[in-house]
Amino acid sequence: MAKTTAQITLASPDIADNTISISNVAYLTKAGSAVGLDQTSGLRRRTFTSTSTVKLIDLDHYQDQTLTANKAAKVYIKNTGTSTAEHVKVGIQNAAGALEEIGWLYGGDWMFFPYSAAYTSAAHANNQDIDVTPSSTDSVTLEYIVFYE
Amino acid sequence: MATTTATITLASTDLISDSLSLSSTTTLYDAGTTTGLTQYDSGRVKIPGDNNIYILLDSTAAAVNKGNRVYVANKNTEDAHYVDILIDEAVLGRLYAGDWMFIPWSQADAAANLEVRAPNEVNTVEYAIFHEGRTFTGA
Secondary structure: OOOEEEEEEEEEOOOOOOOEEEEEEEEOEOOOOOOEOOEEOOOEEEEEOOOOOEEEEOHHHOOOOOOOOOOOEEEEEEEOOOOOOOEEEEEEEOOOOOEEEEEEEEOOOEEEEEEOOOOOOOOOOOOOOEEEEEOOOOOEEEEEEEEEO | OOOOEEEEEEEEOOOOOOOEEEEEEEEOEOOOOOOEOOEEEEEEEEEOOOOOEEEEEOOOHHHOOOOOEEEEEEOOOOOOOEEEEEEOOEEEEEEEOOOEEEEEOOOOOOOOOEEEEOOOOOEEEEEEEEEOOOOOOOO
């Protein structure tokens, strides 16, 4: 059984009168069990040079297989750039087939979140694809990993 | 200006044939600047296990397209317990017992609330939001 951990540390010595320090470790397990997630996309890297919206995680063409929906998948995405002025918008397709914006990743920012990965059709009508939209035509590279079962 | 950092470490010795070890640290800035975020809210709440969608964090006009970052952790310990995490009723995923998440949250519009739904069991959730400001409601 694979054992994968995700640890976060949030720290600030001066955002408040007292130091803030939040630390947490999650063991990435399959849905409803203590068995570790055993599949991954591996670390991937894509570079974008336009402001068009692109499918970063395309559920209809995901490594020639279908991610099991509504389980315990996790997604990590990082903007490897250094610009604090330009960002990449990250969104998820909702059940109505529209893009629901999650947030903006500026240079150096990362995000880690659970992913239901609901797949409905090859037409992407209501697939929970993860889409990204750079704010600039300047080259920007995202790194990402999907852990799934 | 405050300095707040968020560090993630992803590690596994046996998920793939070689060890996986990835670490990344980001400093939490106001949107589009190198000025550190200066405000935060945090809490610990029990989400009713009635399968209704509840607003954990309310989208606010002052925070639209700002540098908001959100941390949420499910503090339950039973493996089968989870809360769905949603934005404007669009499901991101299931946060199982012991899991945490950290995302930028642009609060794109007034409906883009960060929501939770616990289908079966009461789940205790801890959260923190680092932000540039919020719109206060008059008394």
